[in-house]
Amino acid sequence: MNDTYTPINExxxxxxxDRMKAVLDAPEDADVLAGIDDDAAVYRIDGDRVHVVTTDxxxxxxxxxxxxxxxxxxxxxxxxxxxxxxxxxNALPRFATIALGLPDNVSVEMVExxxxxxxxxxxxxxxxxxxxxxxxxxxxxxxxTVIGEAGEQNVVYRSGAQPGDVLCVxxxxxxxxAGLKVMLDQRRAMQDxxxxxxxxxxxxxxxxxxxxxxxxxLPIVQDWAARAVRPHALIDISDGIASEVHHLCTQxxxxxxxxxxxxxxxxxxxxxxxxxAEDVDTYALFGGEDYELLFTxxxxxxxxxxxxSFTAIGLxxxxxxxxxxxMPEGDIIPLPFTGYQHFEEEE
Amino acid sequence: MNDTYTPINExxxxxxxDRMKAVLDAPEDADVLAGIDDDAAVYRIDGDRVHVVTTDxxxxxxxxxxxxxxxxxxxxxxxxxxxxxxxxxNALPRFATIALGLPDNVSVEMVExxxxxxxxxxxxxxxxxxxxxxxxxxxxxxxxTVIGEAGEQNVVYRSGAQPGDVLCVxxxxxxxxAGLKVMLDQRRAMQDxxxxxxxxxxxxxxxxxxxxxxxxxLPIVQDWAARAVRPHALIDISDGIASEVHHLCTQxxxxxxxxxxxxxxxxxxxxxxxxxAEDVDTYALFGGEDYELLFTxxxxxxxxxxxxSFTAIGLxxxxxxxxxxxMPEGDIIPLPFTGYQHFEEEE
Numbered sequence: 001m002n003d004t005y006t007p008i009n010e011x012x013x014x015x016x017x018d019r020m021k022a023v024l025d026a027p028e029d030a031d032v033l034a035g036i037d038d039d040a041a042v043y044r045i046d047g048d049r050v051h052v053v054t055t056d057x058x059x060x061x062x063x064x065x066x067x068x069x070x071x072x073x074x075x076x077x078x079x080x081x082x083x084x085x086x087x088x089x090n091a092l093p094r095f096a097t098i099a100l101g102l103p104d105n106v107s108v109e110m111v112e113x114x115x116x117x118x119x120x121x122x123x124x125x126x127x128x129x130x131x132x133x134x135x136x137x138x139x140x141x142x143x144x145t146v147i148g149e150a151g152e153q154n155v156v157y158r159s160g161a162q163p164g165d166v167l168c169v170x171x172x173x174x175x176x177x178a179g180l181k182v183m184l185d186q187r188r189a190m191q192d193x194x195x196x197x198x199x200x201x202x203x204x205x206x207x208x209x210x211x212x213x214x215x216x217x218l219p220i221v222q223d224w225a226a227r228a229v230r231p232h233a234l235i236d237i238s239d240g241i242a243s244e245v246h247h248l249c250t251q252x253x254x255x256x257x258x259x260x261x262x263x264x265x266x267x268x269x270x271x272x273x274x275x276x277a278e279d280v281d282t283y284a285l286f287g288g289e290d291y292e293l294l295f296t297x298x299x300x301x302x303x304x305x306x307x308x309s310f311t312a313i314g315l316x317x318x319x320x321x322x323x324x325x326x327m328p329e330g331d332i333i334p335l336p337f338t339g340y341q342h343f344e345e346e347e
Numbered sequence: 348m349n350d351t352y353t354p355i356n357e358x359x360x361x362x363x364x365d366r367m368k369a370v371l372d373a374p375e376d377a378d379v380l381a382g383i384d385d386d387a388a389v390y391r392i393d394g395d396r397v398h399v400v401t402t403d404x405x406x407x408x409x410x411x412x413x414x415x416x417x418x419x420x421x422x423x424x425x426x427x428x429x430x431x432x433x434x435x436x437n438a439l440p441r442f443a444t445i446a447l448g449l450p451d452n453v454s455v456e457m458v459e460x461x462x463x464x465x466x467x468x469x470x471x472x473x474x475x476x477x478x479x480x481x482x483x484x485x486x487x488x489x490x491x492t493v494i495g496e497a498g499e500q501n502v503v504y505r506s507g508a509q510p511g512d513v514l515c516v517x518x519x520x521x522x523x524x525a526g527l528k529v530m531l532d533q534r535r536a537m538q539d540x541x542x543x544x545x546x547x548x549x550x551x552x553x554x555x556x557x558x559x560x561x562x563x564x565l566p567i568v569q570d571w572a573a574r575a576v577r578p579h580a581l582i583d584i585s586d587g588i589a590s591e592v593h594h595l596c597t598q599x600x601x602x603x604x605x606x607x608x609x610x611x612x613x614x615x616x617x618x619x620x621x622x623x624a625e626d627v628d629t630y631a632l633f634g635g636e637d638y639e640l641l642f643t644x645x646x647x648x649x650x651x652x653x654x655x656s657f658t659a660i661g662l663x664x665x666x667x668x669x670x671x672x673x674m675p676e677g678d679i680i681p682l683p684f685t686g687y688q689h690f691e692e693e694e
Contacts, residue, residue: 006455013481016455020481023462029475032442041477043442045392055444055480055492062448062483095379095390097402099446099490101409108353108363115370128376130388133402133490134360134367136409143446143480143490145402 037251038158039088039236040148050155051094052148054085060103060140067190068183071110073212075117078142081238083125084216084291086148088236090156092221093127093148101137114142125218154230156295161233161252165296167314170217172264173241174280177287178272179204179211185276206268214291220309221293229304231295240288241313246323246337248296248316255321258314258335260285261328285325286338384598385505386435386583387495397502398441399495401432407450407487414537415530418457420559422464425489428585430472431563431638433495435583437503439568440474440495448484461489472565501577503642508580508599512643514661517564519611520588521627524634525619526551526558532623553615561638567656568640576651578642587635588660593670593684595643595663602668605661605682607632608675632672633685 008016021036033050034042040054058078060066079096086093098118102111122129127146186199201208216236224230233252235244241263245256263284273280296316314325325335355363368383380397381389387401405425407413426443433440445465449458469476474493533546548555563583571577580599582591588610592603610631620627643663661672672682 004456008449008455011455016458017481019455019459020462023459024466024476032475032477035477043477053444055446057446057448057480057482057490059448059484061485097400097492099402099404101404101406102355108355108358108366109351111363112366112370115367119371128379129371130379130382130390131400132383133404134364135404137406138408139485141488143404145444145492
């Protein structure tokens with residue numbers, strides 16, 4: 001037995017992962033091109049083609065509240081978040097496996113609904129669900145693995161950003177966090193006012209949809225291939241822009257300056273921030289689970305992209321300049337390396 | 348919302364999986380050679396090579412009791428059970444991902460110990476752990492995915508058995524269940540007699556080892572390749588021989604007759620059954636988690652195998668003859684399609 005007991009929240013997730021890697025001690029494997037440091041691992045399958053693989057688990061009471069998460073959406077989201085990690089390598093998703101942990105209070109019909117969501121997502125992403133595992137559990141648990149493919153030369157890592165690159169993001173950001181805020185608020189109201197309370201979620205349709213059923217950006221990656229554009233660096237937004245930009249900078253040996261005024265934010269996300277009298281830039285920078293793609297590429301390549309498909313939000317700089325954000329008012333402040341807190345810590 | 352609520356235990360695991368498959372509705376994918384019906388899914392990666400992929404989760408309070416499961420063993424076992432599924436396709440394991448759910452009461456040092464076990468297993472099986480996911484959870488959860496490779500012509504499915512094939516098993520059976528019996532008994536004693544109780548597990552070293560740290564049979568599959576032997580049908584023993592033989596028979600359209608007197612049972616497994624005044628054949632036929640390989644092949648091929656590596660335990664028959672066992676006393680009885688019950692149901 002070990003005498004020392006260090007709580008995990010004392011070292012944090014990233015230091016924990018570093019300690020895991022130290023124990024594994026980076027085994028030599030000539031076929032493995034990327035491992036734990038990126039959105040997905042990359043391994044060679046023949047001369048010039050690679051597969052990428054990623055696993056993410058969604059666990060009840062940590063990642064979702066069953067009251068607000070219809071089973072269809074849960075299935076859809078579980079596949080989407082893993083497909084997003086495959087896309088974040090500039091690879092196309094192909095196969096998936098599902099490990100399902102089922103507590104007593106989940107019915108056969110609920111499992112069927114979950115699988116309808118998985119099937120819907122599999123169709124949307126052209127993924128084949130090839131296998132799985134079903135077991136008992138105390139809390140509903142859904143661990144999904146997705147395998148994708150790419151040409152070895154087309155894979156984009158977190159580490160490829162260069163000073164002078166433009167930092168871009170697809171879609172809009174902060175909406176999934178706004179959706180979470182609304183749902184947590186409604187849950188509190190239900191708890192305070194009892195079961196007779198009727199939540200009115202209609203005005204928040206967009207942000208709730210972004211939280212419950214995010215759509216991974218497959219068409220963007222397909223469009224890049226069609227236009228023969230390859231970003232220098234790429235990551236998906238699961239923990240929030242601030243956290244992801246820090247990952248890009250750390251892996252690439254760069255700094256970054258984000259212009260907050262350029263962050264793409266949906267009108268409904270603004271409305272939610274106003275409703276809670278909060279700063280919408282905080283949602284956009286630190287909210288998680290948008291599953292947009294954050295990428296860098298040289299200024300000259302911008303014109304090759306579909307202008308509707310992205311927003312330029314900043315510039316990659318020398319590492320010595322750190323990671324900063326210029327606020328809409330003009331002042332430049334360091335961007336903290338903090339991100340999304342899961343459901344359970346929200347209360 | 349769905350009006351019907353059917354508890355899962357009312358339909359059982361296999362009917363549930365059938366209903367999942369019905370929802371997924373067997374998408375066409377020319378590259379997928381086998382899916383949910385086998386130990387692992389099989390997909391083509393180039394002209395004549397395939398990958399196989401399998402996912403299995405180990406969940407605290409369902410699959411293991413942390414009091415009796417040192418973290419190193421848990422890591423070792425989690426990889427072993429998945430490697431065993433890859434071997435059960437006659438494929439060699441190559442890559443693994445780990446999705447880890449950590450409750451508050453797991454320390455950094457415990458995670459490091461878990462990873463030492465994973466590393467130990469990865470070295471034993473020549474597997475590279477390429478990635479993972481770490482998240483909060485209410486119960487310790489470990490979902491492992493293993494990807495293996497094989498020549499397309501070398502893959503062995505559950506469905507290939509033919510009447511007249513000899514049914515064989517590697518190693519010995521029932522030991523993991525005997526180990527579980529001992530540990531549950533000791534746990535009850537601890538609960539009855541309080542924390543001062545000192546369990547004496549020394550006489551049960553072998554069976555406990557088989558329960559806590561099963562070793563998947565990689566050398567057997569390597570040896571088959573070296574001898575150019577390919578079984579007709581193959582499955583690993585996770586739920587017990589009875590259950591696995593039924594799977595082979597269902598998928599192959601065969602019957603089977605097992606000779607109980609030939610079942611390979613370790614002396615210590617006999618001792619445990621005697622201690623609890625139970626029938627050791629029940630352990631051997633219905634105990635689970637042995638992670639031995641159960642396979643069929645024509646009589647003529649038996650002499651090509653290393654005679655130390657297997658035991659012939661029966662014969663595949665016509666489907667009309669059903670699945671039966673000849674007891675040591677000589678009477679032939681139908682073999683029920685029941686298997687291993689997880690930890691939680693044992694009490």
